[in-house]
Amino acid sequence: MTRLLDVENLTLQFDTDEGRITAVDNVSFSLDAGEVMGLVGESGSGKSVTAKSLMKLNASNAHYSDDTRITLHLDDGPVDIMSLRGKNMQVVRGGAISMIFQEPMASFAPAISIGDQMVEQLLIHTGMNARKAKEVSIEMLARVGISDAATRFKQFAFELSGGMRQRAMIAMALSTKPKLLIADEPTTALDVTIQAQVIDLMKDLVDEFGMGIIFITHDLGVIAQTADSVAVMYLGRLVEQGPVREVIRNPAHPYTQGLLAALPSLDDLDTSLQPIPGDIPSPLERPPGCVFNTRCNQVMRDVCSSTIPGFSTESGTHRVACHLFPQSPAKEPAK
Amino acid sequence: MSDKPLMSVRDLAVHFPLRGGLFGPKPVVRAVEGVNLDIEKGSFFGLVGESGSGKTTLGRALLRAAPITRGTIDYDDGEVQYDLPSLTEAQLKDYRKRAQLIFQDPYAALSPRMTVRDIIAEPLEVMGLTKTREETDARVREIAAKCRLNLEHLRRFPHAFSGGQRQRISIARALVSGPQFIVADESVAALDVSIQADVLNLLKDIQTDMGLTFLFISHDLSVVAHVCDHVAVMYLGRLVETAPTRDLFAAPRHPYTKALMSAIPSLDPDDRGKAEKLEGEIPSPTNPPPGCKFQTRCRFAIDICRKDEPKLEHSGKEHDVACHRWKELMQDQALEQA
Numbered sequence: 001m002t003r004l005l006d007v008e009n010l011t012l013q014f015d016t017d018e019g020r021i022t023a024v025d026n027v028s029f030s031l032d033a034g035e036v037m038g039l040v041g042e043s044g045s046g047k048s049v050t051a052k053s054l055m056k057l058n059a060s061n062a063h064y065s066d067d068t069r070i071t072l073h074l075d076d077g078p079v080d081i082m083s084l085r086g087k088n089m090q091v092v093r094g095g096a097i098s099m100i101f102q103e104p105m106a107s108f109a110p111a112i113s114i115g116d117q118m119v120e121q122l123l124i125h126t127g128m129n130a131r132k133a134k135e136v137s138i139e140m141l142a143r144v145g146i147s148d149a150a151t152r153f154k155q156f157a158f159e160l161s162g163g164m165r166q167r168a169m170i171a172m173a174l175s176t177k178p179k180l181l182i183a184d185e186p187t188t189a190l191d192v193t194i195q196a197q198v199i200d201l202m203k204d205l206v207d208e209f210g211m212g213i214i215f216i217t218h219d220l221g222v223i224a225q226t227a228d229s230v231a232v233m234y235l236g237r238l239v240e241q242g243p244v245r246e247v248i249r250n251p252a253h254p255y256t257q258g259l260l261a262a263l264p265s266l267d268d269l270d271t272s273l274q275p276i277p278g279d280i281p282s283p284l285e286r287p288p289g290c291v292f293n294t295r296c297n298q299v300m301r302d303v304c305s306s307t308i309p310g311f312s313t314e315s316g317t318h319r320v321a322c323h324l325f326p327q328s329p330a331k332e333p334a335k
Numbered sequence: 336m337s338d339k340p341l342m343s344v345r346d347l348a349v350h351f352p353l354r355g356g357l358f359g360p361k362p363v364v365r366a367v368e369g370v371n372l373d374i375e376k377g378s379f380f381g382l383v384g385e386s387g388s389g390k391t392t393l394g395r396a397l398l399r400a401a402p403i404t405r406g407t408i409d410y411d412d413g414e415v416q417y418d419l420p421s422l423t424e425a426q427l428k429d430y431r432k433r434a435q436l437i438f439q440d441p442y443a444a445l446s447p448r449m450t451v452r453d454i455i456a457e458p459l460e461v462m463g464l465t466k467t468r469e470e471t472d473a474r475v476r477e478i479a480a481k482c483r484l485n486l487e488h489l490r491r492f493p494h495a496f497s498g499g500q501r502q503r504i505s506i507a508r509a510l511v512s513g514p515q516f517i518v519a520d521e522s523v524a525a526l527d528v529s530i531q532a533d534v535l536n537l538l539k540d541i542q543t544d545m546g547l548t549f550l551f552i553s554h555d556l557s558v559v560a561h562v563c564d565h566v567a568v569m570y571l572g573r574l575v576e577t578a579p580t581r582d583l584f585a586a587p588r589h590p591y592t593k594a595l596m597s598a599i600p601s602l603d604p605d606d607r608g609k610a611e612k613l614e615g616e617i618p619s620p621t622n623p624p625p626g627c628k629f630q631t632r633c634r635f636a637i638d639i640c641r642k643d644e645p646k647l648e649h650s651g652k653e654h655d656v657a658c659h660r661w662k663e664l665m666q667d668q669a670l671e672q673a
Contacts, residue, residue, distance in 0.1 A: 161616055221600030258529060263557075264532075266596065
C-alpha cells in the first residue's frame with residue numbers, strides 16, 4: 001500500500017465570544033491509498049472539524065498550532081496542506097480531495113441544475129471542454145445507479161429524492177477522480193434501506209477507483225460494514241485507533257467499550273441498555289488529564305484527572321490512549 | 336393490564352388535499368389509510384417505518400392533531416371514554432391533558448427565552464391545572480425530580496443544557512399535566528448513542544412508575560426492539576405487520592419487515608454484504624402503486640400482489656400481517672433452514 005495522507009499533531013482552536021476553545025487536540029493519523037478509515041465520535045468530538053482541516057475549510061477564527069502538519073502524497077510529490085494559500089488550495093479542494101456532506105439538499109445550489117454544478121467543477125479542476133464534461137457527468141450519474149441519467153442531469157436538487165440526491169452528490173464528488181474522499185455522515189439523513197444501498201455503492205466505488213476514504217459517522221454499525229480501520233475521537237482527542245475488527249471486537253478504551261455497550265443490538269434483547277453516565281462536557285470546560293475521566297467507569301483517582309495519557313501499542317497497529325495500558329516511553333512516568 | 340385497550344383504532348384514514356387538479360377530482364395524499372390498531376393500557380407500543388410511511392401522521396391523528404378523514408378512534412382510560420374524531424370543544428380540552436407529545440429535536444422544542452421552570456410550568460398554567468404559584472412550583476419540582484433534573488437546573492435557560500438534558504426537560508413538560516397517553520415521536524433520534532440509552536431508560540422507568548401508555552415512533556428498529564413490548568410496521572400509510580416485539584423479531588412475516596431488519600448495519604465486520612438489500616425507494620404517497628403498496632420493491636411479488644391490496648390478517652397469537660404470500664414464504668423459509 002502506498003501512503004496517501006499523513007496528519008501529525010493536528011491541533012485546532014477557535015476564537016469565540018466565550019474565549020478560545022480547543023476543538024482538536026494533538027491528533028495524528030495516516031491513511032493509505034485504497035484504505036477506508038472510519039472516524040467515529042459523538043457530537044462535539046471534533047471529527048468533522050478534523051476532516052475539514054484536511055482542506056483548510058474551517059472558519060476564519062480557526063487557529064492551527066505551529067507543529068500541525070498535514071501532508072498529502074500525490075503522484076507528483078507530497079503537498080504540504082498547511083502552507084497552501086489562496087488559489088493554490090484548488091489543488092486539493094475539489095481536486096485531489098472531495099467531500100460528501102450529510103445533508104445533500106444543503107450541499108447543492110438550489111437554483112442551478114445538478115448537471116451544471118457537476119460540469120462546473122470539471123471545467124475548473126480538469127482540462128475537459130464543456131462537451132466532454134457533460135459526457136463524463138452523465139456517465140458518472142449512471143455509474144452511481146441513477147436511472148435515466150441524461151434527464152436527471154438537467155434536473156434540480158429539489159426534484160430528486162433523498163437517496164437520489166446523495167447518489168448525485170457522490171457522483172459529483174467522484175467525477176474529478178479525487179485521491180481522497182471525505183464522507184461526513186453521508187448516510188445519516190437516509191432511511192435504513194437507502195443507507196444500505198449507498199454503503200454498497202461506496203464500497204464498489206472504492207474497489208473501482210482505489211481512492212482513500214475518511215468516513216465520518218457516529219454509527220459503529222456503519223463503520224463495521226465499511227471501514228478497514230477506525231479512529232475513535234472524544235472531545236477533540238484521539239482515544240483509540242486500529243483495524244476495524246480489533247477495535248470492534250476488543251475495544252480497549254473505556255469510552256469505546258461504553259459506546260459499544262450503549263448500542264441497542266438486535267441479537268440481545270434481554271440486557272438493558274447501558275448509557276455512559278453523565279454528559280459530554282462543554283469544550284469550554286475540557287477536563288484536565290484524560291478528557292474522558294469525568295464519565296469513565298474505570299477512572300483511577302490520581303493519574304487520570306492530572307496526566308494526559310499517551311498512546312500505547314496494544315497489538316501492532318491497535319493503539320489506545322488510556323492510563324490502564326502501558327504507554328509509549330515518551331509519556332510514561334519514570335519508574 | 337385492563338381488558339379494554341386504551342386506544343382502539345378502526346379503519347382510520349388521514350388524507351391531505353393537494354393544490355392543482357384544475358379538471359377532475361383534486362389529488363390527495365393518503366398519508367394514513369385503513370389502519371386498524373389496538374393499543375393496550377400500560378404498553379410501550381412501537382411504530383416503525385421509513386420517511387413517508389405515515390407514522391408521524393398516525394401519531395398526530397391519535398393526539399387529534401391531524402385531520403381525521405374517516406374511521407373511529409375509541410379512547411378509554413378508565414376515567415373517561417372518548418370517540419376521538421367527534422370530540423366536543425370541552426372534551427378536546429380535557430383530552431389535551433390526557434394525551435401529550437414529546438418531540439424529536441430537543442433544540443427546537445424549548446423556548447430559548449423561558450427558564451426551565453417556566454417551560455415545565457407552562458402547560459399547568461395554560462390548562463389551569465393548578466390554583467396557586469406554590470402548587471405549580473411543587474408540581475414542577477416533583478416532575479423535574481422524576482426526570483432527573485435538580486432544583487438548580489430549573490432556574491437556568493435551555494441553552495445551558497446538553498441534548499440529553501434538554502430531552503429530559505421536554506419529557507418533564509409532557510408529563511406535567513398528568514397524561515395517560517404519550518406519543519414520543521423520534522424522541523431519541525437526535526441524541527448521541529451514549530446519551531440515547533440514558534433517555535430510553537428514563538422513558539421506560541417513567542412508563543413503569545406512572546403506568547402510562549406510550550406510542551413510540553421511530554425509524555430505528557434496534558431501539559424499538561429494546562424498549563417496546565408491541566410493534567407495528569408501516570409502509571406507505573398502511574400497517575403491514577403488527578406483533579409483540581419478541582414475536583416480530585423472532586419470526587417476521589412481511590418481506591418489508593425482514594428487509595428493514597436486514598438493512599440495519601451489523602456490528603460484525605465479517606457480516607459484510609450478507610444483508611438482503613431492498614432495491615428502489617418508497618413510492619410517492621400521491622401516486623401509490625395498485626395492489627400491495629410494497630409490490631414495487633418486493634422480490635416475492637406475483638400477479639395478485641399487483642392487483643389486490645392484502646388485508647391485515649391473523650398469523651398467530653396477536654401477530655397480524657398484510658401480505659398475500661406470508662404463509663408460503665414462511666414454509667419456504669422453514670424448508671431452507673431444514
